[in-house]
Amino acid sequence: MGKLRHAINLGLFLFALWLLLSGHYTPLLLLLGTVSTLLVVLLTTRADLIDREIQPVLIKPSVLLYWAWLGREIVKSNIDVSRRILNPTLPISPTIFTLRATQKTELGRVTYANSITLVPGTVTVDVEEDLFTVHALTQEIAADLKRGEMNRRVCEVEKVF
């Protein structure tokens, strides 16, 4: 029962995406869009990929809130890294360290690892269960990440996945 609902949700989402991307609304093209949507849902079902993780979660308020916070972090570290590139007197002190992620779901850990990599100055090099190997441009950036605010926020946002 849950699977059917997931499949219908996926179909509606894909069709909405098709409408936004096409821009042509004649009957023939709408029919073709419907057929391709159904085909994709059918293939997804056949490949047994219909589960909670394919749900389009991008519209939930807490996710948008997390993105807004992440956006601010990205801008801040962009400016920091840019200053270190432009000004040779500002030192860099590259470090590699391990970080424990406390997310419960796989998708939550993926979100955390991807967020770390997305923010300039830190890159997730390896993920082993809940241990991340992270490369940071400076000791300060590393210390900031170890304080674990991002980890906490991802745990918070993970609840809606």
Added chain:
Amino acid sequence: MDMVLAVLSWSCLLGGAIFLLIGALGVLRFPDFYTRLHAVSVCDTLGAGLVLAGLMLQGGFSLVTVKLLLMFYFMMFTGPTAVHALAQAAMQGKLQAVVDEHEPE
């Protein structure tokens, strides 16, 4: 109003171009593979993001803007994935990172 939009849009485009340039400079200036990845992140996020934002302002409320938004959305996923893939490949290829030995107090 048109004037304000034009100024905003061109500031975004110019800002994006500057960050792309800084990122490229960082790739040349930083000492090793891993640190250079951080410079690439600058291009990936704020560089490309600002250019897309500037183009969205030009597009106004239209399907073009929706497509640009989707491009931005996908870039936010593919960018870090590609950077992570590169970093992990380098690590598995036993490429040594330049690491600062000085311990922070």
